[in-house]
Amino acid sequence: MSSKYVDVPSCVQLIGCVAKKPQLLEDNGVYFFNEEDFTNEFHKVIFGAIYNLYQTGAQNITPNSIEDYLASKPHSLAIYKNNQGAEWLLNAKDNADTNNFDYYYNQVKKMTLLRGYDNIGVDVRKFYDPDDIFAKPEEIEKKRKRFEQLTLENIADEIESDIERVRQQYAEDSIYEGSVLLGDKVDQILEELYTVPDIGLPLHDQFTNAALRGARLGKFYIRSAATGIGKTRTMVADACQMACNMIYSLKHHKWIRNGKSQPVLYVSTEQDIQEITTMALAFLSGVNEEHILRNQYFNEDELERVRTAAGILKVSPLYIEELPDFNMRDIENVIKRNLRQHSIQYIFLDYIHTSMKILEEITRRSAGMRLREDNVLFMISVSLKDLCTKFNIFILSATQLNADYKTSDTPDQNLLRGAKAIADKVDAGMILLELNDEDREKMKELCSSLGLSHEPNIKMSIYKNRGGECNKCYVWMYADKGVCRFEGMFVTDWKYNPVQITPIEIEIGD
Numbered sequence: 290m291s292s293k294y295v296d297v298p299s300c301v302q303l304i305g306c307v308a309k310k311p312q313l314l315e316d317n318g319v320y321f322f323n324e325e326d327f328t329n330e331f332h333k334v335i336f337g338a339i340y341n342l343y344q345t346g347a348q349n350i351t352p353n354s355i356e357d358y359l360a361s362k363p364h365s366l367a368i369y370k371n372n373q374g375a376e377w378l379l380n381a382k383d384n385a386d387t388n389n390f391d392y393y394y395n396q397v398k399k400m401t402l403l404r405g406y407d408n409i410g411v412d413v414r415k416f417y418d419p420d421d422i423f424a425k426p427e428e429i430e431k432k433r434k435r436f437e438q439l440t441l442e443n444i445a446d447e448i449e450s451d452i453e454r455v456r457q458q459y460a461e462d463s464i465y466e467g468s469v470l471l472g473d474k475v476d477q478i479l480e481e482l483y484t485v486p487d488i489g490l491p492l493h494d495q496f497t498n499a500a501l502r503g504a505r506l507g508k509f510y511i512r513s514a515a516t517g518i519g520k521t522r523t524m525v526a527d528a529c530q531m532a533c534n535m536i537y538s539l540k541h542h543k544w545i546r547n548g549k550s551q552p553v554l555y556v557s558t559e560q561d562i563q564e565i566t567t568m569a570l571a572f573l574s575g576v577n578e579e580h581i582l583r584n585q586y587f588n589e590d591e592l593e594r595v596r597t598a599a600g601i602l603k604v605s606p607l608y609i610e611e612l613p614d615f616n617m618r619d620i621e622n623v624i625k626r627n628l629r630q631h632s633i634q635y636i637f638l639d640y641i642h643t644s645m646k647i648l649e650e651i652t653r654r655s656a657g658m659r660l661r662e663d664n665v666l667f668m669i670s671v672s673l674k675d676l677c678t679k680f681n682i683f684i685l686s687a688t689q690l691n692a693d694y695k696t697s698d699t700p701d702q703n704l705l706r707g708a709k710a711i712a713d714k715v716d717a718g719m720i721l722l723e724l725n726d727e728d729r730e731k732m733k734e735l736c737s738s739l740g741l742s743h744e745p746n747i748k749m750s751i752y753k754n755r756g757g758e759c760n761k762c763y764v765w766m767y768a769d770k771g772v773c774r775f776e777g778m779f780v781t782d783w784k785y786n787p788v789q790i791t792p793i794e795i796e797i798g799d
Contacts, residue, residue: 293419294403295328299396304336305385306393308350308378311343313390320394326401331372334365352378395441402441406448416444442618487756488795489683490551490635493526495792496764496777497749501717501757503795504531504683506634509674511641511712512749513688513705514721519747520687521560522773523721524637525568527685528555531635531797532607537575537594539772544597548797552606552633556623558640562609568773569607573598577771606631616646617672624676638686641669641711663708674714694722699783701752701761718753721775731785732765743767745778762788 303326307313313320322340327333338358339350347354352375359366386393403413414421417436421429489503501510504527514520529536532553538545557565571578574594576586586592608631610623620638627633643665666688677684689706697704700720702712712718724732724746732744745765754760762782768775780788 292328292404292407294400294407294413294417296396296400297329299393299400300327300329300332301381302384302386302393303390303397304332304339305381305383306387306390307336307343308339309382309385310387310390311339311348311350313387314340314343321398325404326397328404331368331374331377334359334368335374335378338365338369350378350382392437396437398441399436399439399444402444411448411452413448446618490531490797491548491795493523493530494764494766494775494777495794496766496780496790497719498795499790499793500751500759500762500764500780501754504635504685505716506681506683507677508683508716508755509670509677509714510683510685510717510719511670511688511715512685512719512721513690515690515694515723518721518723519768519770519773519775520721521565521639522568522770523775524639524685524687525555525565526572526773526775528553528607528635528637529569529572529605533573533601533605535597535601536573537598539575539774550605551635551797552627552631553608554624554627554631554633554636555607555609556620556636556638557609557611558613558615558638558642560639561611565609566602569602570595570598571771572773573601575772575774578773579771606633608633614646617669619646620673621676624680624682628680628682634680634682636682636684638673638684641666641673641686641688643669643707663710666708667710667713670711670714674716690720694720695725699752699761700750712753715753716755717751717757720750720752722748722750724748735779735781735785735787739779741778747775749775749777750783759788759790 314322322336324333324337327336335355338355342350342354342358355369355374355378356366359369400417403417406413416439417432418424424432487502487505489505489508491498491503492501504510512520512523530547531551534547534550535544536547537543555565567578567581570576570581574591574597576591576595576598580586580591581595586595608627610627612619612623624633624636627636647665647669673684673686676682688711690704691706694700694704700722702709702718704720705711728748729744736744745767747766747768749764749766751757751760751762751764759780762780764777764780766775766777777792780790782788
């Protein structure tokens with residue numbers, strides 16, 4: 290079925306430009322093409338031939354090279370010849386305006402987007418309506434100029450905003466009712482807390498659970514660390530703790546049940562799927578990741594545990610998305626898609642940092658103003674917290690540290706690389722640190738007095754804790770990074786004074 294949402298001259302120019310300058314088809318993240326960009330079968334055939342020829346090394350597109358490529362495709366060759374393809378191609382190349390390629394490309398992609406929305410029943414006539422015969426010439430020109438100025442994101446944002454507005458008005462009970470007496474719902478709140486205490490899903494470490502009351506919906510946590518300390522490993526452990534219903538206990542030397550599996554999303558901005566997978570296998574099985582990577586196990590038991598962990602991982606609702614270059618629109622779209630498709634409410638974003646795509650997005654939103662990195666990072670933090678509130682989800686992310694972490698006696702938000710303001714919007718702020726010489730001396734005394742058989746090798750500072758039990762304190766941990774397990778041992782304040790916190794084990798019932 291033909292569509293009115295097509296700009297034929299721009300399609301012809303686009304094909305002529307890539308035939309004249311095939312390097313425009315380079316997969317460098319600037320231009321993206323697919324079959325849906327063209328509605329005419331002849332355009333599809335000739336563009337597809339040019340695209341595939343370039344991908345196989347062709348640098349000069351000619352009628353002969355097109356016909357040679359189509360020789361093994363009789364149906365496509367017939368379409369090409371019935372449309373005088375050779376003559377058409379030469380004319381398109383001669384008339385191609387490569388200096389204005391971006392304009393033609395954007396017009397074609399915008400029409401593709403409009404067709405996509407039109408196909409699912411969305412009315413897009415406010416952007417482009419060639420059938421509006423009653424519109425005045427000045428109105429048509431005004432709409433044409435507006436359409437040319439809009440980007441793909443502008444159009445998508447405007448349509449999604451319209452849909453969201455209708456959803457809020459007719460599908461959600463979100464009508465503002467004005468002020469109410471604070472005590473009106475006190476009985477209801479107490480009853481809810483009596484039935485279900487305000488405690489979230491379990492993170493891996495029980496002392497952290499006690500301090501933060503678990504991973505609570507609507508909250509945004511940050512756990513920062515220097516390179517190599519364990520940002521990703523602790524995050525993988527927490528994700529598996531929620532998503533997997535069996536974990537091997539190194540203490541009891543057996544597999545133990547871990548409660549009901551919960552859908553979890555892990556968004557990776559640095560590591561690939563294989564790296565995350567081997568960490569998850571190491572955590573679940575209690576087998577050092579190096580043994581898995583080298584395929585060199587101490588004994589048959591280790592191999593069998595890894596195989597069992599692989600089986601658990603296969604049936605666990607632990608989803609991963611790779612976003613090496615992202616902006617906030619990408620993050621929001623990933624979250625909304627996984628909410629819709631997998632009912633996910635617990636999200637781990639492995640690293641907050643700036644990227645070219647984020648800088649471009651914020652530059653557009655700020656009308657071309659160039660913002661400092663600290664402003665950009667703060668805006669990312671605000672956006673993540675807004676997503677937590679808007680969708681009632683939990684997000685845990687991480688940042689790098691600046692050089693001051695090596696000497697600071699107050700490990701708080703001032704150690705976050707790029708901007709301490711990142712922590713302004715978080716509900717819990719943590720920093721993983723290696724022990725220094727003073728720590729080691731103090732730990733010898735403290736562990737001896739507590740009768741502990743071994744000493745911690747990592748400390749986690751909790752510098753912000755909205756609604757939690759402790760603040761400005763250390764959770765002292767023993768970290769076995771090879772199996773991604775960071776186990777809390779006890780808690781002190783920043784001056785090494787013990788803090789009485791009872792570790793809690795949060796169980797997820799069936």
